[in-house]
Amino acid sequence: MSKVMIIGIDGASFALIKPWSEKGLLPNITRLMRSGTYSNLISTPLPMTGPSWSSFMTGMNPGKHGVYDFIEVTPDYKTIPTSSNNLMAKTVFEIVSDSRRRVVSINVPYTYPPFKVNGYLISGMPIHSKDYDFTYPPDLKNELGDYIILPEAVYEGDNEDDILSELNIMIEKRLDVAKRLIKEDWDLFVVVFFASDVVGHWFWKHMDETHPMRRPGDERYKDAILQIYQKIDSAVGELIKFKDEDTYLIVMSDHGMGPVHRNFYINNWLLEKGYLKLRKRAVTKIKYFLHNRGWTLENVLDIIQKFKMTKYLQQTSEQDRRLLLNIFLSISDIDWSRTKAYSFTNFAPIYINAKGEEYERLRKKIAEEMPEIRDEKGERAIDKICFKEEVFMGDQLDKAPDIIYYLRDMIYHTPRYFEFGSNKLFGTVGCGMSGTHKMEGIFIITGEGVKKDFEIDANIVDVVPTALHLMDVPIPPDVDGRVLKDSFIKDSWPYKKEVKYSKSPSNRRKISKKELSKQERESIKEKLRGLGYHA
Ligand SMILES: [Zn+2]
Structure with missing residues (x-):
């Protein structure tokens, strides 16, 4: 029976x-790789922080745990933020607590609202404000001082120093709290550092010499991402000092990160193909006429001071934002009664507005036509197209978008501000974002019996079954992941020990759900937009 420490x-x-x-720039992580087994950790089919950490926590795909995105689309085509309330499967923290073992969880995304555990839990995103109760037990909050859940600074194009300084402070504060709670009694300890995600989104262009948004001659922030990784590397070094011989250490991420070059506007394609229909009223006709002649958010942003507008769009209320966006062709111009397909959420999957035979026929037709989409160089823009049941499975499948597709090398961003942000299929990435998520995150495990300097293949759903196996806690029988036995040498106990599943046939979560307040939902959506997501 071992303990498990996970650093995200x-x-x-x-x-x-x-x-x-x-x-030699990341000495601690390097030492762990040399002394352990590692893998690219394949993320969820829509590789976003919310669903990915949810898949980590449950060992299940979103088709079972129910979180596909930061937001979900309501029946009247509005979006509301998702949270731990949407998690239908028990998290590792609850599973371990049920076995009377103790947990500490610090800043794992999608543990907000916080829930009861046998130990301590500090929520991570999407909550950002300490005005809300974000800990279990609730009074733990009062002991955290000036802890930062998410950075306050929003990228405005010229405030790099402010962002970097806040990210550094955020790491330091988190390390302080982690070092305090690591001295408590625990069997599972998890802490997630989030600064690496933020710095990747905003600073990629400074590091990448081939990036189209790179400012020539500007070398100031060339090492910004490296410096944040180094800061986290030393935090890893500090934390592993607390690990005894019985503790297995896992270092992991929820998805990878890489460059984003251009925006992609799938709704323009759906409109052109006649799957998406506009209202027949005069004002929509005028807006559509102007849209086709370049009256678009993208062009207007190019003309006026782009980033001031961006900040306004991020930080204004939903109502004001809609009023502003409605001067362009927008969601209010869609005729939902005649629309057969539309795209809404992050990574721009397609939702089909039809049932039965028509649904199947439409889905097939769209999937057949999508490979025709060419990028500006005339090359195929889409690598792969999947129907929802090919990538998700489980009783939450009805919530999934109907068609998921992967844009070539995932170097396109599917923008968030505006459903028809450009009158073309491809456009410049506004808002200064230059990096985006990729499918391959990281996984490193060290401890007794782990193979040294050895590479395997792992998926994000495998982490929790592996951790439970090491902790001798029965694994829920409906997890999608497997125990990563290929990480261990053949005569080690984790290799030889039989995998033990719990008897209960299902793992459904039964918690009393406190709905997010309207104010809380607004606040979360604003924050998500500030981080660069569609909300
Ligand atoms: Zn993430």
């Missing part, structure tokens, strides 16, 4: 870590 580095990627590691 949101958005961390071996594409960055391996070269830096070879140059």
